[in-house]
Amino acid sequence: MKLVVLGAAGRMGRTLVKIITETGGASLHAALEREGSPAIGSDAGLLAGIGDIGLSVEADIDAALDGADGIVDFTAPAVSVSLAAKAAEKRLVHVIGTTGFEADADAAIGKAARNGAVVVKSGNMSLGVNLLAVLVEQAARALGPDAFDIEVLEMHHRHKVDAPSGTALLLGAAAAKGRGISLPEHSVRVRDGITGAREKGSIGFATLRGGSVVGEHSVILAGEGERIELSHAATDRAIFARGAVKAALWAKDQPAGLYSMRDVLGLAA
Ligand SMILES: NC(=O)C1=CN([C@@H]2O[C@H](COP(=O)(O)OP(=O)(O)OC[C@H]3O[C@@H](n4cnc5c(N)ncnc54)[C@H](OP(=O)(O)O)[C@@H]3O)[C@@H](O)[C@H]2O)C=CC1
Ligand SMILES: O=C(O)C1=N[C@H](C(=O)O)C[C@H](O)C1
Numbered sequence: 001m002k003l004v005v006l007g008a009a010g011r012m013g014r015t016l017v018k019i020i021t022e023t024g025g026a027s028l029h030a031a032l033e034r035e036g037s038p039a040i041g042s043d044a045g046l047l048a049g050i051g052d053i054g055l056s057v058e059a060d061i062d063a064a065l066d067g068a069d070g071i072v073d074f075t076a077p078a079v080s081v082s083l084a085a086k087a088a089e090k091r092l093v094h095v096i097g098t099t100g101f102e103a104d105a106d107a108a109i110g111k112a113a114r115n116g117a118v119v120v121k122s123g124n125m126s127l128g129v130n131l132l133a134v135l136v137e138q139a140a141r142a143l144g145p146d147a148f149d150i151e152v153l154e155m156h157h158r159h160k161v162d163a164p165s166g167t168a169l170l171l172g173a174a175a176a177k178g179r180g181i182s183l184p185e186h187s188v189r190v191r192d193g194i195t196g197a198r199e200k201g202s203i204g205f206a207t208l209r210g211g212s213v214v215g216e217h218s219v220i221l222a223g224e225g226e227r228i229e230l231s232h233a234a235t236d237r238a239i240f241a242r243g244a245v246k247a248a249l250w251a252k253d254q255p256a257g258l259y260s261m262r263d264v265l266g267l268a269a
Contacts, residue, residue, distance in 0.1 A: 001069045001093075001252050002029035003245070006083065008057050009039035009047050011159075012074035012097060012237060017048035019241040020072075026245050030064035031057045034079075065090055070118075070248045074240075077101045084112035084119060093251040095244050096121040099166025113258035118251045122261040123166020125243030129217065130261045132232045133174040134268070136219045139228060140178030146201040148223040150175045155208035155216045164189060164205040167232075171219050172203050 003020055007013040008031035020028045031044035037059070045053030058064055065071070065086065070093030073080050080098040085108075087094035094117050096109065113119040124130065140150060152175075154168040164172075169183075176183035181201065188204045198204070215234040220227060234240070247264045262268070 001026050001249055002067065003027065003248055004030045004032060004064050004068045004071045005044070006032050006061075006071060006073040006079065007075040008044050009033050009037060009042070010074065012240060014048040015237040015241040016072055016074070016244060017044050017053075018050050019238060019245055021045070021048075021050060021053065023242075023245050023249075025249055028053070028055060029068045031055060032061060032064055033057050033059060035059045061086065065092065069093060069252060070095065072097070072244050072248055074098055074244070077105050081105050081108045084109045084117055085115075087117035087119070088112040088115040088256075091116045091118075091256070093118045093120075093248055095119075095125075095247045095251065097125055097240060097244055099123050099169075100162030110258055113256060116256045118254050118256050118259070120247040120251050120259045120261065120264060122243075122247075123168075123170040124215075124240070125247065125261055126232075126234060126239040127243065127265060128232050128234075128239065129167055129170070130243075130265055130267055132217070132219075132230055133171055133262070135230055136171050137174040137178040139219075139221055139230065140175040141180075142178075143221060143223070145179055145181075148221040148228070149198060149202075149204075150179075151204040151206065151220045151222065153206045153208070153218045153220065155210070155213050157213050158210055160209060163207040163209075165207070165215070165217070167215065167217050168205055168207075171217060172205065175203055175219060 005016045033039045039057045072095045074097040152168045154165045173183045188202045218231040250264045
């Protein structure tokens with residue numbers, strides 16, 4: 001499967017270039033960065049630390065998509081939205097790892113999936129986090145609507161630009177699903193000053209940023225006299241890249257539509 005990596009000089013882009021070259025059935029068709037990026041013209045393999053692979057980073061998306069089977073995209077929300085429309089036009093697989101989408105951007109990606117793109121989108125492409133989400137959903141369902149308070153805590157590196165993380169929101173959505181409630185209607189994303197007592201049935205988020213932390217998430221279910229914590233720690237971005245490439249290979253045989261990593265991994269609650 002011929003894959004185009006968008007954001008090839010980024011933290012995830014470099015990891016993806018390495019993992020694609022190591023994965024049977026996948027090959028690197030093109031590596032892209034935005035117009036004006038200092039990475040344009042550099043060898044994608046040299047940037048990824050795997051030596052010269054004879055493929056330079058380019059900026060022309062339309063030329064890069066010519067002859068490609070799929071796109072792996074860990075960039076920024078506006079970039080992913082405009083690429084989803086192109087993927088629909090060309091009937092391509094589009095794996096979206098980007099996080100930080102607003103509701104209107106999600107709606108635009110849903111539209112692209114209805115119009116011909118095979119989209120796999122997830123705030124976290126790792127097996128571990130997607131299994132954790134299943135466990136969170138089960139725990140929230142088993143513990144009932146409000147006897148236990150649910151809080152999602154995350155920590156990431158100092159460069160991360162969105163909060164709460166896509167993973168924190170994915171875990172919050174799993175908890176909300178287990179409780180049979182809507183996350184947007186029950187989430188508390190910021191607390192500051194005299195907040196009043198905790199609202200019954202809410203799902204809280206707390207964000208830490210610093211250093212080089214790849215990604216750490218805990219879902220805390222706090223009851224009277226006891227507390228359950230379900231956690232995941234990522235120590236290597238390769239887990240996300242492997243998941244993304246697996247998603248692309250899986251999506252190749254699917255009809256157009258919007259899929260999640262749970263679909264790819266066959267994980268049901
Ligand atoms: N779902 C998952 O499993 C994971 C998701 N992520 C998410 O992936 C995204 C990227 O993370 P990360 O790699 O750390 O970020 P980086 O900033 O390191 O990488 C993003 C790259 O995309 C480039 N870019 C921006 N605009 C364009 C464009 N129009 N065309 C091509 N390339 C472009 C950036 O270039 P420039 O710097 O010049 O703007 C940069 O090189 C984030 O949203 C993050 O949350 C990260 C890890 C795992
Ligand atoms: O920006 C990151 O680095 C990560 N982003 C994703 C998120 O927002 O959850 C996934 C991972 O935790 C790393």
